Every structure is written in structure tokens, then in C-alpha cells.
Amino acid sequence: MAEPRRFPPPWTVERAHEDTFAVKDANGIVLATVHCRDDLQKWSFGHSKLSSEEARRIAKAITRIPEFMMQRRGFYMHRAKRCGAKTRSGKPCQSPAMANGRCRMHGGPSPGAPKGNQNAFKHGRHTREAIAHRKAFSLLIQAGRNAVNL
Numbered sequence: 001m002a003e004p005r006r007f008p009p010p011w012t013v014e015r016a017h018e019d020t021f022a023v024k025d026a027n028g029i030v031l032a033t034v035h036c037r038d039d040l041q042k043w044s045f046g047h048s049k050l051s052s053e054e055a056r057r058i059a060k061a062i063t064r065i066p067e068f069m070m071q072r073r074g075f076y077m078h079r080a081k082r083c084g085a086k087t088r089s090g091k092p093c094q095s096p097a098m099a100n101g102r103c104r105m106h107g108g109p110s111p112g113a114p115k116g117n118q119n120a121f122k123h124g125r126h127t128r129e130a131i132a133h134r135k136a137f138s139l140l141i142q143a144g145r146n147a148v149n150l
């Protein structure tokens with residue numbers, strides 16, 4: 001089966017004609033054209049043609065499609081870094097690698113806690129000093145209460 005065609009980013013907008021904006025991929029292949037007619041806009045709003053500014057904005061939005069597609073899991077899976085661990089067949093593992101360079105089967109259950117992990121935050125409320133300080137303060141209050149017979 002033939003590889004599906006790829007249209008590599010960055011996609012760019014070009015004013016191909018006075019009344020046409022063209023969206024091209026990195027190889028210069030025209031992916032989309034957006035038509036506009038500025039002269040007609042002068043006479044009637046809500047005309048069935050776009051103004052050049054509207055057409056330019058829509059063409060610009062089209063160029064962002066690869067950016068959105070890349071956020072989807074697996075869109076560029078074929079380009080992902082490979083695990084490379086030695087498999088039982090002797091060939092390197094072809095599964096996509098995690099942050100630690102190995103795949104989910106060869107890299108262990110987790111690549112580690114994320115940076116700035118708030119669950120590991122140490123606030124110091126339970127240090128020996130803090131506990132002793134609270135205890136001393138509590139005794140002081142108790143002593144004060146006893147002194148005034150509350």
C-alpha cells in the first residue's frame with residue numbers, strides 16, 4: 001500500500017491573485033484557495049463574496065490546522081522517537097518512546113513525577129521544631145488559664 005501523502009508544515013498564506021488567497025504547504029503545494037472581491041464590497045454589505053481582509057483571516061486560520069492536528073495523540077506517531085530496546089526477536093523495539101527514551105513496555109511504569117510536583121510540597125508544619133514550638137505555646141496558654149482559674 002502506498003504511503004498517504006503528507007503536507008508538511010509550515011503552511012503559509014499567499015495572495016495568489018487580486019481576488020484569491022492561497023494556502024500552501026512547506027513544499028509549495030496549494031492546499032486551499034479563499035476567494036474575495038473587494039470591489040463588490042464597496043457597493044453592498046452582506047454580499048456573497050468575502051472582503052480581502054476576511055479572506056486573508058480565513059486563509060490564516062487554515063494554516064493553523066497542522067498545529068491543532070499535532071496536539072492530537074498519534075497524529076505524528078510515525079515520526080515519534082522509538083524505544084530501541086532489544087526484543088526477544090533480537091530487533092530493536094519499534095514502539096514510541098516516553099520521556100525516558102523507552103516505550104511503555106520497556107521503560108518502567110512511570111517516567112517519574114512531573115517538575116514542580118505539588119504533592120511533594122514540604123510546608124514544615126510537622127518538623128520537630130514546629131511541633132515543640134506548638135507544644136510550648138499550648139503549655140503557656142494552659143499555665144495562663146490555671147493562673148486566673150478559668
Ligand SMILES: [Zn+2]
Pocket residue numbers: 083084085093094095102103104105106
Ligand atoms: Zn520498547
